[in-house]
Amino acid sequence: MKKITQQELIRFEREIAELFDQGHIPYLIHLSGGNEDELLKIFEEVNEGDYVFSTHRNHYHFLLCGGSPDKLKKFILEGKSMFVFDRKLNFYSSSIVAGTPAIAAGVAWALKKKKSKNKVWCFVGDGAEDEGNFYEAVAYVQGWDLPCTFIIEDNDRSVSSTKKDRRGIFTPKWPDCVIKYSYEPTYPHGGSGSGKWINFEREPRIAKLPQRKQVPQKIEEIHNSLNYKDAVKKSMEILSKDSNTYFVGYNVRYGSAYGTLVNIPEEQRIETPLAENLMSGLAMGMSLEGFKPVLFFERHDFVLTAIDILVHQLSKVHIISEGEFKMPVIIRAVVGGIKPFYAGLTHTQDYSDIFKRFFSFPVYTPNTPEEVLSAYKTAAEIEGPVLISEKKSLY
Numbered sequence: 191m192k193k194i195t196q197q198e199l200i201r202f203e204r205e206i207a208e209l210f211d212q213g214h215i216p217y218l219i220h221l222s223g224g225n226e227d228e229l230l231k232i233f234e235e236v237n238e239g240d241y242v243f244s245t246h247r248n249h250y251h252f253l254l255c256g257g258s259p260d261k262l263k264k265f266i267l268e269g270k271s272m273f274v275f276d277r278k279l280n281f282y283s284s285s286i287v288a289g290t291p292a293i294a295a296g297v298a299w300a301l302k303k304k305k306s307k308n309k310v311w312c313f314v315g316d317g318a319e320d321e322g323n324f325y326e327a328v329a330y331v332q333g334w335d336l337p338c339t340f341i342i343e344d345n346d347r348s349v350s351s352t353k354k355d356r357r358g359i360f361t362p363k364w365p366d367c368v369i370k371y372s373y374e375p376t377y378p379h380g381g382s383g384s385g386k387w388i389n390f391e392r393e394p395r396i397a398k399l400p401q402r403k404q405v406p407q408k409i410e411e412i413h414n415s416l417n418y419k420d421a422v423k424k425s426m427e428i429l430s431k432d433s434n435t436y437f438v439g440y441n442v443r444y445g446s447a448y449g450t451l452v453n454i455p456e457e458q459r460i461e462t463p464l465a466e467n468l469m470s471g472l473a474m475g476m477s478l479e480g481f482k483p484v485l486f487f488e489r490h491d492f493v494l495t496a497i498d499i500l501v502h503q504l505s506k507v508h509i510i511s512e513g514e515f516k517m518p519v520i521i522r523a524v525v526g527g528i529k530p531f532y533a534g535l536t537h538t539q540d541y542s543d544i545f546k547r548f549f550s551f552p553v554y555t556p557n558t559p560e561e562v563l564s565a566y567k568t569a570a571e572i573e574g575p576v577l578i579s580e581k582k583s584l585y
């Protein structure tokens with residue numbers, strides 16, 4: 191990997207700041223600066239093939255990964271300062287604070303499974319330390335000794351508030367998989383800091399979410415004598431024939447997902463912590479390494495806890511990375527029923543209509559055993575995420 195020098199890093203950001211001041215960049219930018227020494231040292235450990243997960247402040251990380259300065263400049267001028275992706279470099283960024291640690295954990299799980307010599311580096315700001323999503327991923331990586339290091343880049347600033355402003359005197363103590371360094375930032379949170387009033391020379395290009403992809407379920411002539419639950423069970427057995435398929439979630443091993451996974455080999459069932467953001471990120475990260483995760487939510491209601499990562503990452507990554515990163519995750523979300531007992535308002539909602547509006551990927555709502563079989567058949571064939579709403583009342 192071509193090495194970039196401290197001076198080249200500083201010069202790059204200075205040029206971007208000048209372009210911003212001259213009105214060439216009508217977009218939000220977050221400049222790196224002040225942490226050159228620390229980053230040069232950390233990147234000595236980063237090897238070709240390793241994954242680097244970055245943030246809204248990603249310019250230095252990208253350049254230090256061997257990313258082309260010309261490509262990065264083009265990205266920034268097009269309004270993608272916060273959306274820098276490169277599949278060849280395994281470089282993934284997120285403009286959502288603490289949006290990546292769970293995905294990083296998933297990739298690390300996959301690399302360990304494959305006995306790869308590569309590892310994952312996940313950079314976050316001190317703002318992410320406040321987020322539960324960060325904690326979930328750190329605990330998992332540490333607990334399973336996954337090849338992933340989290341790096342907290344502490345500039346004692348989240349936009350403009352200090353750590354003390356935000357969390358009083360509490361200082362989290364992180365385990366070995368986390369390193370943390372402090373630095374004095376060169377630039378303000380956003381923009382160049384010149385204080386100049388900028389007249390942008392052009393209108394920004396406004397990105398729009400595309401219409402939800404309509405991939406109709408193939409309703410084929412399926413000769414079926416199964417009931418609804420057995421159709422789910424059968425679908426899982428068909429999916430599991432591909433040994434790259436993993437069933438991910440909680441209660442997939444011992445509760446066997448309401449008995450629908452009883453015939454699935456135990457090694458294909460990955461019991462996760464009770465942490466919906468993490469388990470979604472695990473599935474997403476696994477899919478980046480070629481695994482085929484089936485992510486299980488035992489109630490629709492609990493998908494809401496993971497909605498951040500599902501909306502901001504799973505549903506958008508193929509769009510904002512311009513097709514470089516795809517995450518073919520099949521989500522099973524079961525709408526709670528009233529039998530064998532009624533668990534109340536928080537456990538029995540059907541959010542399918544809302545999910546259809548939230549997600550850019552298909553949401554199937556099978557009502558018959560035949561529709562179940564065809565929904566999972568279609569899901570296995572298409573190259574992208576799908577959510578399938580099962581109904582417990584029909585089991």
Ligand SMILES: Cc1ncc(C[n+]2csc(CCOP(=O)(O)OP(=O)(O)O)c2C)c(N)n1
Nearest residue numbers: 247285286287315316317318345347348349
């Ligand atoms: C989940 C989420 N909440 C809020 C924001 C708005 N926001 C963007 S950057 C930022 C501050 C992040 O601070 P830190 O993580 O310390 O990184 P730094 O900007 O200092 O590098 C905030 C609050 C966001 N992008 N995502």
